[in-house]
Amino acid sequence: ISRGLGSSATCILAGVIAANRYLKKKMTTEEIYLKAVAIEGHCDNISSQFFGGLTLSMREDDRIFYRKANIPSGLLCTALIPDFTLSTKKARAVLPETVSLTDATYNLSHAMLFVESLKNGQFKDLKYFLKDKLHEPYRSSLIPNFDRIIQKAYDLGAYGAFLSGAGPTIMILRKNEENSFKKNIQNYLHTLEDQWKAVDLSIDNEGTIISQD
Template identity: 40%
Template structure:
């Protein structure tokens, strides 16, 4: 049996739409093994316990793509989920990565991480969540002429990421449908400059620049309108002197970056969240540096 541990991710990170992603130290675990026939899935809602399960369909995509000589006759999947669904924390990416990694091992295909990244990104349609889920750390990734190019950034140890997670979901398809079809030239320049500054500020530990660097003109303001109290939470985060705020993935989770020595942010933000109509929880997380880990048990 394979035990596959995949980290949550936060993508876009402000201006880095579909290009920046970061792994977080909360994980989904998947226990996957070959059985004589059929498919057996446990640990998720009934509606996902069938052949349309994303882990299973990712495995099938892998086998159709690679056409290996060995394909399991049946699959058993057990899910231990710690990442909330449809909250912008990469839960779908963990399923895709787990499926592709399991398929690679169970078929003795021996593909390397780059090849796995390429296949998983084809399923997801962009690599910003897939890359950090598989590789760990913060990853800059892009697709050019069908090839994936990426580079890893080490996040300074003194930074933490405060996930502010609501009790309501926001579908990725809805969050994408609200985005404009045309983007002004000045907004493109804005995002290019800010995403470049964000990467530079993190690499050089110029934390005073991160607040400005997290600004965006392509997706956050459009999606923020779909999230009740989005602007209230963003403004409160800055009032509490966080060093940056951004929408996690497509939302609705909001991510605040703080220094580890900030002793006030957590308590005061929790008190503020309790005053809102919806229930919000706050999790203080660190950047995961390992990515996907596989054990044979």
């Protein structure tokens, strides 16, 4: 919670699904999704957690649009989670009220290449497409050793490293078969003043599953 991992969206989505089953409302998949988005207030985290895989979503007036693509095999996420929290409110407070056209177009071009590469399993250049000028330069100041950790991840062979959500978790994209990465990055994290833990997370292309157990 308060680590940039979408816990609020997870709780909201679980609550809507549980209420639907308990009250026997028989809402459709689309209705469950839209209800959760309405409660959360924005659709990005709800979309990824409900549908799985790589999701893109947006709101236009009163409509929600989303698209999903499966992420090819060969990729593993490692979340570097610190022992301190960072509220979304505080993380938003450090952002500028306006951004330049240059920075906006920079991020837009990088985001499009990132999505296309992820969809097609072209992982080797992800580190370049994950460069950001809209939020990481500001929020990283709230996270001790952020730049050092990112650089260490790349030194160890990561495909990509970036701030997860509003932070403070740092997410690593790496080769699925690279067994030594987690141990090596954890050993490095132990040298820092804050306590960090490395947690491997497999790619989920299925999304939310309702179990009968």
